[in-house]
Amino acid sequence: MKQYWLLKSEPQTFSIDDLAQSLHQTTCWEGVRNYQARNFLRTMKLGDHAFFYHSNDDPPGIVGLVEIVKDSYADHYALDPKSRYYDSKSTPTLSRWSMVDVQYIQKFSIPLSLGTLRDVGELEGMELLRKGSRLSVQPVRPHEWKIIMRLAKTSSR
DNA sequence: GCCAACGTTGGC
DNA sequence: GCCAACGTTGGC
Numbered sequence: 020m021k022q023y024w025l026l027k028s029e030p031q032t033f034s035i036d037d038l039a040q041s042l043h044q045t046t047c048w049e050g051v052r053n054y055q056a057r058n059f060l061r062t063m064k065l066g067d068h069a070f071f072y073h074s075n076d077d078p079p080g081i082v083g084l085v086e087i088v089k090d091s092y093a094d095h096y097a098l099d100p101k102s103r104y105y106d107s108k109s110t111p112t113l114s115r116w117s118m119v120d121v122q123y124i125q126k127f128s129i130p131l132s133l134g135t136l137r138d139v140g141e142l143e144g145m146e147l148l149r150k151g152s153r154l155s156v157q158p159v160r161p162h163e164w165k166i167i168m169r170l171a172k173t174s175s176r
Numbered sequence: 177g178c179c180a181a182c183g184t185t186g187g188c
Numbered sequence: 189g190c191c192a193a194c195g196t197t198g199g200c
Binding site for chain 1: 181
């Protein structure tokens, strides 16, 4: 069964437009350095869909859709001392961190801002809206996905 | 820029 | 195992 996710990125670092302009409109989702988020990456399956979320944006919000096109594998940036994602405790034999590949599907014509989502009563309980929630990779329940997809369609009309 | 919430580190 | 100190995330 297909699973749904939400991936956060700061648009100044890597935006959905950057993804759309990437080779094959695909990129590896490197740099996740939080165990809970990493475990979600490892749970992802080829063909899963995810919302692309712009954090630290004005306003922050869901801006489009991506598909998981490669199951999780070792995040080799952890082994590169020159990378901002270098982790001195990672070794080639024991990789602490993982990443997946994601491919661009679509950019919403109108982003769904965090404020808009907060106003949707049916989305109460969504991880993104939880107070203090900072997870950069998080699961989205099927009913939440459905509601947000409906919002995306109606607001682009 | 501020700061609340959260995660990690390391001394004890 | 506790917890203070510190670093990071991310909304505002």
